[in-house]
Amino acid sequence: MKGALRGLVRGALTAMLGLLWLGCQAHQPAALFPPDAAVLRLALADDVPTLDPAAGYDTASWEFEQVLFDTLLRYAADSNDLRPDLALSWEISPDARTFTFHMRQDARFTNGRPVTSADLRYSIERVLNPKTRSQGVQYFLPLLGAADFAGGRAAHTRGIETPDPYTIIFRLDKPDPIFLHKLAMPFAAAVPQEVVERWGDDFARHAVGSGPFMLKEWLSGQRLVLVRNPHYFIPDLPKVDAIVALIGVNEELQWLKFEAGEIDVSSIPPAEFTYVMKTPRLKALTIHHVTATTDYLGMNCQMAPFDDVRVRRAFNYAVNKEKLVAILNGRGVVARGVLPPGMPGYDPDIGGYPYDPAKARRLLEEAGVRQGFAPVVWLTADPTMMILGQSIQQDLALVGVDLVLKPVAWGPLLDAVREPRTAQLFLLGWGADFPDPQNFLEVLFSKAQWGANNDTFYSDPKVEELLAQASVVAEPTRRYALYQQIQQLIVSDAPWVFLYHPVAYVIRQPWVRGIQLHPLRPARLDYIYLARSEAARPRTPSAAKAAP
Amino acid sequence: MGRARLNWLEMVGGAIALSLVVLALFAPHIAPHDPTQAVAQTFGDPGPPSLAFPCGTDQLGRDVLSRLIYGARVSLIVGVSAMAVAMTIGVAAGLCAGFFGGWTEMVLMRITDVMLTLPGLLLAMAFVAILRPSLLSILLVISLVSWTGVARVVRAETLSMTSRDFVLAARALGASAGRLMIRHLLPNIAPTIVVMAALSTSGTLLLDAGLSFLGLGVPPPTPSWGRMVEESQIYFRTAPWLAFFPGLAILYAVLGFNLLGYGFLRRRRPQ
Numbered sequence: 001m002k003g004a005l006r007g008l009v010r011g012a013l014t015a016m017l018g019l020l021w022l023g024c025q026a027h028q029p030a031a032l033f034p035p036d037a038a039v040l041r042l043a044l045a046d047d048v049p050t051l052d053p054a055a056g057y058d059t060a061s062w063e064f065e066q067v068l069f070d071t072l073l074r075y076a077a078d079s080n081d082l083r084p085d086l087a088l089s090w091e092i093s094p095d096a097r098t099f100t101f102h103m104r105q106d107a108r109f110t111n112g113r114p115v116t117s118a119d120l121r122y123s124i125e126r127v128l129n130p131k132t133r134s135q136g137v138q139y140f141l142p143l144l145g146a147a148d149f150a151g152g153r154a155a156h157t158r159g160i161e162t163p164d165p166y167t168i169i170f171r172l173d174k175p176d177p178i179f180l181h182k183l184a185m186p187f188a189a190a191v192p193q194e195v196v197e198r199w200g201d202d203f204a205r206h207a208v209g210s211g212p213f214m215l216k217e218w219l220s221g222q223r224l225v226l227v228r229n230p231h232y233f234i235p236d237l238p239k240v241d242a243i244v245a246l247i248g249v250n251e252e253l254q255w256l257k258f259e260a261g262e263i264d265v266s267s268i269p270p271a272e273f274t275y276v277m278k279t280p281r282l283k284a285l286t287i288h289h290v291t292a293t294t295d296y297l298g299m300n301c302q303m304a305p306f307d308d309v310r311v312r313r314a315f316n317y318a319v320n321k322e323k324l325v326a327i328l329n330g331r332g333v334v335a336r337g338v339l340p341p342g343m344p345g346y347d348p349d350i351g352g353y354p355y356d357p358a359k360a361r362r363l364l365e366e367a368g369v370r371q372g373f374a375p376v377v378w379l380t381a382d383p384t385m386m387i388l389g390q391s392i393q394q395d396l397a398l399v400g401v402d403l404v405l406k407p408v409a410w411g412p413l414l415d416a417v418r419e420p421r422t423a424q425l426f427l428l429g430w431g432a433d434f435p436d437p438q439n440f441l442e443v444l445f446s447k448a449q450w451g452a453n454n455d456t457f458y459s460d461p462k463v464e465e466l467l468a469q470a471s472v473v474a475e476p477t478r479r480y481a482l483y484q485q486i487q488q489l490i491v492s493d494a495p496w497v498f499l500y501h502p503v504a505y506v507i508r509q510p511w512v513r514g515i516q517l518h519p520l521r522p523a524r525l526d527y528i529y530l531a532r533s534e535a536a537r538p539r540t541p542s543a544a545k546a547a548p
Numbered sequence: 549m550g551r552a553r554l555n556w557l558e559m560v561g562g563a564i565a566l567s568l569v570v571l572a573l574f575a576p577h578i579a580p581h582d583p584t585q586a587v588a589q590t591f592g593d594p595g596p597p598s599l600a601f602p603c604g605t606d607q608l609g610r611d612v613l614s615r616l617i618y619g620a621r622v623s624l625i626v627g628v629s630a631m632a633v634a635m636t637i638g639v640a641a642g643l644c645a646g647f648f649g650g651w652t653e654m655v656l657m658r659i660t661d662v663m664l665t666l667p668g669l670l671l672a673m674a675f676v677a678i679l680r681p682s683l684l685s686i687l688l689v690i691s692l693v694s695w696t697g698v699a700r701v702v703r704a705e706t707l708s709m710t711s712r713d714f715v716l717a718a719r720a721l722g723a724s725a726g727r728l729m730i731r732h733l734l735p736n737i738a739p740t741i742v743v744m745a746a747l748s749t750s751g752t753l754l755l756d757a758g759l760s761f762l763g764l765g766v767p768p769p770t771p772s773w774g775r776m777v778e779e780s781q782i783y784f785r786t787a788p789w790l791a792f793f794p795g796l797a798i799l800y801a802v803l804g805f806n807l808l809g810y811g812f813l814r815r816r817r818p819q
Contacts, residue, residue: 274593275785326591327607381763387779390768391608394585397769405767 063522069189069209080435136187239529316353332500381407557811564804633691642702746809
């Protein structure tokens with residue numbers, strides 16, 4: 001229903017905004033801060049689900065959790081390289097089962113108490129505790145004795161040792177080369193026990209961490225205000241004094257506010273994207289990056305005729321991927337395999353399937369697929385997906401396949417593709433949680449994931465064998481070589497039509513600097529700064545009102 | 549209806565309706581291109597109107613003019629058939645309610661009232677969501693939400709007829725209820741029905757466009773005007789002609805049937 005009667009709505013919204021603005025003058029958050037304070041103004045469509053690092057498992061929660069709390073390691077601003085955070089240095093045993101961290105001694109929670117190894121142990125055990133009901137529990141179960149602790153049979157997890165307040169050692173029951181990345185997830189962030197116990201389930205509303213910002217105010221459905229943490233251990237961070245995020249501002253309204261100079265960073269609604277790109281002034285203010293995501297057309301390998309590899313290859317040759325990227329106005333990079341660029345194991349030389357309708361027609365003929373074959377593709381009823389679906393429909397019509405589009409909501413789509421022998425074809429995407437090929441190749445193509453994430457019901461004995469081998473190899477060169485080999489097998493078997501890797505865009509005001517988009521995570525808000533030129537910034541509404 | 553000369557409303561409305569019928573019937577001969585395939589490389593960057601493509605090309609490289617011409621098919625089929633079904637239901641319900649009175653009227657008119665309290669578009673959206681969009685389901689859904697107005701008018705007309713002499717005479721001669729309704733009442737309310745039919749066609753056309761706009765219309769690749777407007781939203785600021793032409797087509801068709809309806813109305817009640 002979105003976008004209906006846009007013009008009218010837009011006019012009405014502008015008028016309403018004006019009224020709202022008049023009505024809310026007294027509560028202008030800008031008035032909370034001294035006039036020279038550097039305040040980063042953001043807007044969110046929906047309320048932040050939580051600020052409790054044990055609970056959050058979504059982009060919006062993580063965006064704020066990662067600046068309210070600290071983990072042992074954090075990612076570099078724009079890459080998947082791990083950098084020290086609470087840890088100063090670390091050692092990994094050659095068998096990738098023991099991880100020792102030496103922590104910095106100057107980190108303090110915002111209540112003034114130093115952060116110690118006991119806090120980290122408490123925080124991870126809190127995630128393991130079934131009473132917390134954390135989705136992060138899966139990442140720490142491989143710790144020795146984790147199951148005993150979770151079952152209430154032990155007071156602590158044997159696999160976490162704290163020989164002194166600033167050293168922590170993790171021991172795993174089997175090698176896990178990507179354990180470091182798990183420690184960089186907000187689930188492993190340090191929280192102060194005394195504060196958590198004081199507030200219980202309400203900790204999210206009274207979050208206390210050791211990160212560059214601290215929580216000042218969270219009014220549900222209205223705004224979230226973070227201010228600088230005076231105890232923060234990196235002297236020049238954060239770069240702004242405060243962040244004010246208005247809540248309940250949908251994408252269209254965000255854009256209006258951005259154009260009015262009322263917010264500093266905004267997403268770009270699809271309806272405005274081409275306009276922004278064709279307006280040099282605005283285009284210069286956009287920031288983009290290739291996400292660690294692959295969008296694909298899945299083919300159910302258990303359903304005829306897609307059980308025939310020739311048909312699957314034919315579909316790969318038949319679909320014009322360059323056209324899809326053009327339709328997305330360049331917000332994508334053509335995919336030639338499973339792994340997105342930037343992912344270790346990404347193979348720039350993999351050939352993939354170039355657009356070749358003649359070859360597709362030949363393969364379909366060989367496989368005995370009759371003209372007018374009409375498979376059904378399941379996709380979300382989203383305007384962009386519908387256009388992409390129609391483009392694929394056009395391409396397939398040229399090779400004699402009459403594709404039928406079946407638009408459904410996200411929930412039913414996921415239910416359908418997980419059911420065996422239900423969805424012949426489906427349009428989906430997969431984004432990585434970790435910068436490791438296992439996160440794509442094993443999660444999406446192993447038989448153990450049938451009914452979960454392996455929605456094409458693909459299975460190959462050779463791939464299974466190599467996946468088992470690769471998962472425990474810690475040495476990067478050998479590990480990634482194995483995964484490259486697996487990817488080649490999968491690309492050759494073609495359970496997907498490999499489409500594209502989406503490119504994400506945001507737009508900033510001219511005075512906003514230092515935004516760096518990360519391939520896996522939300523951008524870090526503590527690195528953003530505002531150019532100190534008052535001429536470039538519009539006056540705040542409260543100042544404008546005070547003038548006469 | 550008398551045999552008098554056509555009034556200007558009827559002439560213009562009729563010409564528009566006729567032109568739509570011709571477009572729909574002969575779409576493959578009139579349309580310069582295949583409406584579903586790319587004819588220009590304007591992917592993601594719609595082409596402006598030009599000599600080769602008078603209405604431009606869309607983000608999938610399709611010729612907008614050809615899509616408009618083919619779109620007349622869906623609009624006419626859905627608009628006219630839905631109108632026919634809605635008229636049948638509405639006339640039947642109105643006639644029975646007006647003729648039998650009592651409980652029959654009570655029940656039929658309360659159902660009508662309940663249907664009228666629900667916004668047509670919302671009701672149609674709910675039905676389509678359950679039935680899944682297809683030409684037949686959309687046609688049925690639109691008729692289901694469009695018959696109520698007709699039922700009310702027909703009931704009122706019937707009520708005004710039942711006590712007239714010719715009805716009483718037929719009744720006295722022992723005519724059955726069915727015969728009375730079909731042979732005596734129906735012909736006398738036919739002029740009203742014709743007016744209602746023309747006017748409600750523009751209503752069903754608009755509802756069809758609305759449903760298509762919301763993505764609940766006839767599924768692609770079949771071109772439909774409502775969907776064309778919906779798909780061009782993204783380019784509203786950079787390629788406004790994409791939304792303009794299908795919008796104009798909807799306006800043209802709705803205007804045509806409305807003029808026709810008012811023309812018929814004027815003929816009945818000369819001013």
